[in-house]
Amino acid sequence: MSETMNPDSDENLARYRAEARAFLTREAPAFSGAARKGLTQLEDLALGRRWQAMKAAHGYGAVSVPKAYGGGGGTALQKVIFHQEELAYELPTHYFAISLSNPIPIMSHFATEAQKLALIPQAVRGEHIWCQLFSEPSAGSDLAALRLSAVRDGDGWRMNGQKVWTSWAQYADWGVVIARTDPTVPKHAGLTYFFLDMKTPGIAVRPFNLLDGGNHINEVFFEDVYVPDAQRLGGVGEGFKVAISTLMIERLSVTDPWAGGPDLETVLELMRERTVGGRPAIEDPAFSGALVDAVIQERALNNIAHRAFAAIGAGRAPGPEGSITKLLVAAGRQKLCRLAMDVLGPEGLILEDDASNRHDFTKSWLSAPLSRIAGGTDQILRNTIAERVLGLPQDHRPDKGVPFNQLK
Amino acid sequence: MTTDADDDLLRGEVVRLLNADGGTAAPPDKALLEETYDRALWARLCEAGYLGVLVPEAAGGLGLSFAEACQVAEEIGAVVGAVPFTPTACTLAAIARYAEPAEAERWIGKAMDVGTIATAAVFEAGDGGLPARFATTFADGRVSGAKTLVLAGAFADVAVVSCADRSGAPALALVDLNGPGVTRRLSASLEKRRGYADIAFDKAPASRLCAPASDDLLLDLALMTAFEQVGGSRACQATSKAYALERRAFGQPIGAFQSIKHLLADLYVELEIARGAALSALDATAAERGLAVAAARLAATRAYDASAQENIQIHGAAAVITEAPHHLHYRRARCLGLEWGGAAMWRTRLLDAVTRRNAA
Numbered sequence: 178m179s180e181t182m183n184p185d186s187d188e189n190l191a192r193y194r195a196e197a198r199a200f201l202t203r204e205a206p207a208f209s210g211a212a213r214k215g216l217t218q219l220e221d222l223a224l225g226r227r228w229q230a231m232k233a234a235h236g237y238g239a240v241s242v243p244k245a246y247g248g249g250g251g252t253a254l255q256k257v258i259f260h261q262e263e264l265a266y267e268l269p270t271h272y273f274a275i276s277l278s279n280p281i282p283i284m285s286h287f288a289t290e291a292q293k294l295a296l297i298p299q300a301v302r303g304e305h306i307w308c309q310l311f312s313e314p315s316a317g318s319d320l321a322a323l324r325l326s327a328v329r330d331g332d333g334w335r336m337n338g339q340k341v342w343t344s345w346a347q348y349a350d351w352g353v354v355i356a357r358t359d360p361t362v363p364k365h366a367g368l369t370y371f372f373l374d375m376k377t378p379g380i381a382v383r384p385f386n387l388l389d390g391g392n393h394i395n396e397v398f399f400e401d402v403y404v405p406d407a408q409r410l411g412g413v414g415e416g417f418k419v420a421i422s423t424l425m426i427e428r429l430s431v432t433d434p435w436a437g438g439p440d441l442e443t444v445l446e447l448m449r450e451r452t453v454g455g456r457p458a459i460e461d462p463a464f465s466g467a468l469v470d471a472v473i474q475e476r477a478l479n480n481i482a483h484r485a486f487a488a489i490g491a492g493r494a495p496g497p498e499g500s501i502t503k504l505l506v507a508a509g510r511q512k513l514c515r516l517a518m519d520v521l522g523p524e525g526l527i528l529e530d531d532a533s534n535r536h537d538f539t540k541s542w543l544s545a546p547l548s549r550i551a552g553g554t555d556q557i558l559r560n561t562i563a564e565r566v567l568g569l570p571q572d573h574r575p576d577k578g579v580p581f582n583q584l585k
Numbered sequence: 586m587t588t589d590a591d592d593d594l595l596r597g598e599v600v601r602l603l604n605a606d607g608g609t610a611a612p613p614d615k616a617l618l619e620e621t622y623d624r625a626l627w628a629r630l631c632e633a634g635y636l637g638v639l640v641p642e643a644a645g646g647l648g649l650s651f652a653e654a655c656q657v658a659e660e661i662g663a664v665v666g667a668v669p670f671t672p673t674a675c676t677l678a679a680i681a682r683y684a685e686p687a688e689a690e691r692w693i694g695k696a697m698d699v700g701t702i703a704t705a706a707v708f709e710a711g712d713g714g715l716p717a718r719f720a721t722t723f724a725d726g727r728v729s730g731a732k733t734l735v736l737a738g739a740f741a742d743v744a745v746v747s748c749a750d751r752s753g754a755p756a757l758a759l760v761d762l763n764g765p766g767v768t769r770r771l772s773a774s775l776e777k778r779r780g781y782a783d784i785a786f787d788k789a790p791a792s793r794l795c796a797p798a799s800d801d802l803l804l805d806l807a808l809m810t811a812f813e814q815v816g817g818s819r820a821c822q823a824t825s826k827a828y829a830l831e832r833r834a835f836g837q838p839i840g841a842f843q844s845i846k847h848l849l850a851d852l853y854v855e856l857e858i859a860r861g862a863a864l865s866a867l868d869a870t871a872a873e874r875g876l877a878v879a880a881a882r883l884a885a886t887r888a889y890d891a892s893a894q895e896n897i898q899i900h901g902a903a904a905v906i907t908e909a910p911h912h913l914h915y916r917r918a919r920c921l922g923l924e925w926g927g928a929a930m931w932r933t934r935l936l937d938a939v940t941r942r943n944a945a
Binding site for chain 1: 708710711715717734772774779836841843844894903904905906912922924928929932
């Protein structure tokens with residue numbers, strides 16, 4: 178019998194949730210939904226910083242970060258619970274999502290005590306935003322193929338190259354970066370992890386326009402950027418290991434079964450209210466069948482999440498839950514939103530400029546492709562499941578063991 | 586029946602027209618936000634006579650077959666051309682066939698000379714398909730009611746409007762959209778270049794088309810659109826394949842990984858099913874046409890949605906930015922899949938037709 182855990186069956190966690198809910202009921206409305214209507218991105222970001230500071234003052238800024246660094250000093254489970262409760266609102270938290278869920282945990286693992294004390298509290302309060310400089314034009318799924326070079330220079334390193342798909346780099350004060358410090362060894366072995374001040378001379382950031390109207394991803398260019406060796410995280414040549422621990426965190430943090438899109442209730446309501454040719458949409462077996470599948474998936478994923486809670490609660494590393502969940506959630510949202518557009522017929526093509534991901538099927542469908550790519554593509558997730566969970570052999574990898582500078 | 590050589594000649598000429606300005610497949614990202622069609626391409630198509638592709642030569646058109654017109658549509662689909670070719674070609678053909686001669690002469694002449702845009706106004710708000718009886722009415726030479734998401738409605742000059750007549754029977758009415766009693770509002774939509782508009786008719790002067798079956802025009806539109814969808818799918822898959830060959834990961838082209846290789850093979854199968862269903866609908870007998878067009882439309886919608894969506898997936902993050910052209914297919918696939926009625930409507934039509942046939 179597998180171990181599952183409904184977090185609310187634990188009295189302490191139930192109390193934690195009740196307190197979090199009371200805090201949100203009291204404070205969140207002034208920062209959420211209607212409060213954000215019509216704001217420019219800079220105004221929204223400023224509101225987000227105030228919300229982040231408010232949370233930090235109450236121990237919710239970064240729930241599982243120790244109090245000494247400005248966090249809540251709570252557990253990983255409490256963090257998930259707060260996040261679940263926060264999802265009931267439409268709060269400007271996305272600017273801080275990467276910052277607090279990836280670089281900050283890595284910093285709290287690998288940075289020196291002085292660095293942690295100096296930098297983490299500001300990130301928790303939303304005064305600083307951190308970005309994660311990983312992908313490059315020729316290194317996406319194959320992250321270890323990255324080329325940005327870091328060459329020894331006195332007490333530090335000189336970096337040259339280009340990063341891409343970097344979320345919120347345009348507002349970031351600090352970044353974590355993986356660079357190639359030794360091109361003469363096989364690709365994984367030559368990488369090293371650093372953090373750096375984004376205002377360092379030689380860094381240029383250029384935002385992209387996303388297909389759904391968003392602008393959070395950027396290209397970042399490095400020209401002779403100096404980074405002190407004191408800002409290295411982990412050993413020289415150990416960058417990939419550090420990076421993988423970040424990506425595992427990223428996959429686990431997806432806890433919303435509809436990935437920010439309309440939830441099942443909304444879909445059900447649509448299918449009951451809308452007609453196609455005078456008949457309720459739900460009478461179409463293709464629609465009702467998809468709804469049935471979505472109900473099954475939501476129930477199972479909730480249970481899988483509960484088991485992940487149990488693992489985290491017991492202090493174990495989370496298993497394959499993150500990969501399964503991300504694979505199904507991202508593709509599931511794309512499919513369900515497309516179906517909802519079918520229910521609407523030609524009116525499914527309507528897309529207002531201020532449509533929200535949470536409530537509008539068309540908008541949510543338009544932003545779905547990004548979720549199937551960012552933080553691990555569907556294809557990579559299937560490999561993770563097949564290879565790490567099932568123990569199947571890897572695909573043929575001709576680059577294995579070959580020094581990076583001898584690869585084609 | 587035309588020969589393969591004739592087909593190639595026609596296709597070649599269309600492709601030349603489409604690419605005369607360096608190609609419209611990758612317009613600057615701002616073009617998507619523009620609320621108008623590609624006027625330069627429209628002018629070239631007009632000059633070459635393609636607006637009247639289905640209008641008999643005697644009536645001033647090119648008099649090509651429906652199959653040939655569909656080849657033009659397929660090539661426009663392949664480059665995500667922002668021109669209202671399908672609604673104009675099909676609607677003008679209906680006007681040529683069924684309108685009063687003076688009206689027909691007037692609109693065909695304008696289309697051939699100055700590129701007048703024609704469309705069909707079919708759907709009404711609140712239902713994802715077609716009602717048993719349209720709320721829009723035709724009586725005493727006037728149309729009253731409201732249509733929604735009319736393709737090219739924002740810039741069309743003339744529309745064939747699906748109505749109910751005084752007795753409740755379906756009727757097609759020809760309305761000058763620049764005339765009195767017509768109010769239009771551009772819809773905020775997935776692709777503004779399609780010019781979807783809500784159009785309100787308040788006793789707008791109209792003449793009735795004496796069409797034997799009111800469905801003919803919708804079937805023409807749906808089938809020609811299926812060819813646009815086939816063209817779009819084909820183009821997406823060509824791009825995907827080229828990228829799978831060129832992009833390397835883990836020391837080899839990504840096309841060497843079965844996850845990508847099999848994905849492309851599955852998409853290709855979908856495309857061939859869509860093409861087969863569409864071509865077979867061209868040859869369908871009148872009795873079979875409803876079924877055949879529904880099958881073609883459903884298969885084409887499925888193929889284009891999948892091809893456009895997986896084209897982005899195969900390209901990764903490079904394809905989710907508007908600086909790259911892939912999102913144009915992604916949007917267009919949904920536009921084509923919904924603008925003449927979504928999958929649910931065509932599933933019902935297909936099922937009804939199959940059941941009727943088997944009962945007969």
